[in-house]
Amino acid sequence: MKKIALIGVPMDLGQMRRGVDMGPSVIRYAGVVERLEALGYEVEDRGDITIDRPGRVDVKNGDNLKDLQEVVKANERLSDEVARAVSEGKFPxxxxxxxxxxxxxxxxxxxxxxxxxxxxxxxxxxxxTGETSPSGNIHGMPLSVSLGLGHESLTGIGGTDAKVKPENVVLIGARSLDQGERDLIKEKGIRVYTMHEIDRLGMSRVMQEAMEYVNDGTDGVHLSLDLDALDPHDAPGVGTPVVGGPTYRETHLAMEMLAESGMITSAEFVEVNPILDVKNQTAEAAVALIGSLFGEKLL
Incomplete structure (x- = not known):
């Protein structure tokens, strides 16, 4: 039986708007465990990572990084938990x-x-990074940190080496990039499929190309899905919505293609904020997309 380790991270310190810390709870409430078990998976819900609270809200240090210490501690705990799940042969x-x-x-x-x-x-x-961020919000920095760029207390989590290589990364659905991010994408040659490419080529071709690209020579593929990737019409409960995104159906197709490929070895679904949501629509969308990623089909 295929085994999944479910790990919640009620983190809201990487950005400004409160409420996203309730994301793991509402995704569970929307039936994620039951959905996966119905597909034949053994799900071990390992509960939530402990999040330390800062002494006051939105502490910002001289490196333009808000709530740095608390974000570091939570990610160190999460890193250990994810590494343990992988070593046990479970899907984090x-x-x-x-x-x-x-x-x-x-x-x-x-x-x-x-x-x-x-x-x-x-x-x-x-x-x-702290140098390029307009806000100092660390939720706008995780990919650069994973490439080994940024504050050493962040890049040093789980070891000092870069966690991923730029040639092994592909961005899908991008439509809001700061100037520093555009410069870094060009400098590192990172593969990006913006909404222009999705509209022009179609999601099926974009995903086929992306999968071939990211599966070439790698020893596993991680999916990091931010619910604000979807158009706000389909996922209103996110902190930083950007109009003009992929539809619910297009995103299901992307997940279904990833399921068929069998290449995804770990995943995260983030940025569900129930305070901003409508009748738990975004959490329910997350659960449905998780179902598709893990092989759910109509027939």
Whole structure:
């Protein structure tokens, strides 16, 4: 029987808007465990990572990094938990929480997979550093941190080496990039499929190309899916919505193609904020997409 280790990370310190810390709870409430068990998986819900609270809200240090110490501690704990799940032969499925938790997920996964591929399904690049970030919010930095760029207390989680290589990363759904992120994408040659490519080529071709690219020479592929990748019409409960994204149906197709490929070895679903949601629509979308990723079909 296929085994999944479900790990919640009720993190809301990587960004400004409160509420995303309830993401793991509402995804569970929307039936993620039952959905996976119905597909024949053995799911071990390992509960939530402990999040330390800062002494006051939105502490920002001289490096333009908000709540750095608390974000580091949570990701260190998550890294250890993910590494343990991988070593036990289980699929780590991480529920956020804001996207800063990807630092810990990738740090933990890369301890066992030294040439990890990454599919970053997101409206944003998350490639800022303290120097380039307009806000200082660490949820806009996890991919750059995982490439070994940024504050040493973040890049050093799970070891000092970079957790992923730029040639093993593909971004899908991007439509909001800061100037520093654009510069870094060009400098590192990171493969990006913006909404222009999705509209022009269609999701099927984009996913086929992305899968071939990220599966070439890697020893596993991690999916990092930010619910703000979807158009806000389909996923209203996110902190940083950007209009003009992939539809619910297009994203299901992407997950179904990943399921058919069998290449995904770890995943996280992040940035569900029930305070901003409508009747738990975004959490339910997350659960449905998780179902598709793990092989759910109509017939």
């Amino acid at each position: 499925l991480v529920l956020g929480g804001d996207h800063s938790i990807a630092i810990g997920t990738l740090a933990g996964t890369s301890q066992k997979r030294k040439n990890l591929g990454v599919i970053w399904y997101d409206a944003h690049g998350d490639l800022n």
